[in-house]
Amino acid sequence: MNEFKTDEIKKMVSEKIKEIKGETPYSKVSERCNVTAARISDVANNKIDCQLSTFIEIATGLRIHPKELFDIVFDFDEYYSELDK
Secondary structure (H helix, E strand, O other): OOOHHHHHHHHHHHHHHHHHHOOOHHHHHHHOOOOOOOOHHHHHOOOOOHHHHHHHHHHHHOOOOHHHOOOOOOHHHHHHHHHHO
């Protein structure tokens, strides 16, 4: 049994990137930061894990605070409670 929900949380963060990006092409986001359009696409499509620095760069390209990438609807309190049982 996989009690950790890392994959689920990662998918939600990836979806958040796509939601914030909207219709803006990855190439346009890439022009505003130090990450290639292909890498941004891979992160947004949950194809790769990435470093914190990449998330910061993506936030820069989107012109948002990095914390917005992690503003997902997930009950961490309940999750942690279940883990600690």
